[in-house]
Amino acid sequence: DAGVIQSPRHEVTEMGQEVTLRCKPISGHNSLFWYRQTMMRGLELLIYFNNNVPIDDSGMPEDRFSAKMPNASFSTLKIQPSEPRDSAVYFCASRSRTSGDNEQFFGPGTRLTVL
Amino acid sequence: AQSVTQPDIHITVSEGASLELRCNYSYGATPYLFWYVQSPGQGLQLLLKYFSGDTLVQGIKGFEAEFKRSQSSFNLRKPSVHWSDAAEYFCAVGLDDMRFGAGTRLTVKP
Numbered sequence: 001d002a003g004v005i006q007s008p009r010h011e012v013t014e015m016g017q018e019v020t021l022r023c024k025p026i027s028g029h030n031s032l033f034w035y036r037q038t039m040m041r042g043l044e045l046l047i048y049f050n051n052n053v054p055i056d057d058s059g060m061p062e063d064r065f066s067a068k069m070p071n072a073s074f075s076t077l078k079i080q081p082s083e084p085r086d087s088a089v090y091f092c093a094s095r096s097r098t099s100g101d102n103e104q105f106f107g108p109g110t111r112l113t114v115l
Numbered sequence: 116a117q118s119v120t121q122p123d124i125h126i127t128v129s130e131g132a133s134l135e136l137r138c139n140y141s142y143g144a145t146p147y148l149f150w151y152v153q154s155p156g157q158g159l160q161l162l163l164k165y166f167s168g169d170t171l172v173q174g175i176k177g178f179e180a181e182f183k184r185s186q187s188s189f190n191l192r193k194p195s196v197h198w199s200d201a202a203e204y205f206c207a208v209g210l211d212d213m214r215f216g217a218g219t220r221l222t223v224k225p
Binding site for chain 2: 045050055103109
């Protein structure tokens with residue numbers, strides 16, 4: 001298995017631009033998580049999905065952030081418009097709710113820089 | 116609300132020395148506890164986890180952790196540290212709404 005796949009790995013954009021981060025979970029996993037990691041705030045859970053349905057988006061910082069999961073193999077996190085304070089590493093993770101394993105598997109992350 | 120505290124921001128140990136990274140948690144019920152390791156520029160890799168049963172859990176790379184309910188702790192240990200263990204270590208509690216500690220950065224001296 002290729003693990004959780006995230007793209008792009010690095011993104012540099014200018015303030016005000018729209019940014020879309022992508023995630024492909026591990027095949028068969030039915031929970032997907034988006035995290036943000038910064039020096040100041042550490043690792044924060046932004047939103048998670050169970051069976052493609054958003055369950056808890058209380059960690060999404062502002063309305064500028066939105067996430068979708070149109071099918072079991074793909075999710076996006078969009079920031080529109082982006083701001084310099086959105087610069088961070090964004091991680092996607094997935095988990096199987098049915099295997100009993102309970103471990104979240106993390107992707108390599110997308111390093112976002114907003115100028 | 117669940118939370119995790121890692122009191123040590125940075126720890127330096129000599130190669131071959133023993134290691135203990137501290138983790139204290141706050142959780143309303145029986146906690147799901149994890150230790151993850153993150154190398155620079157990489158994602159997080161699970162070292163070990165505790166859900167129930169034996170309070171001493173073994174993980175990968177020679178790591179172990181002990182769950183102590185009375186102290187609300189889940190400290191990570193390794194008897195002999197290798198240079199390749201230098202990384203950031205995160206303790207986490209919860210399942211879907213997992214909360215991470217701030218992390219402990221481990222430096223290994225030759």
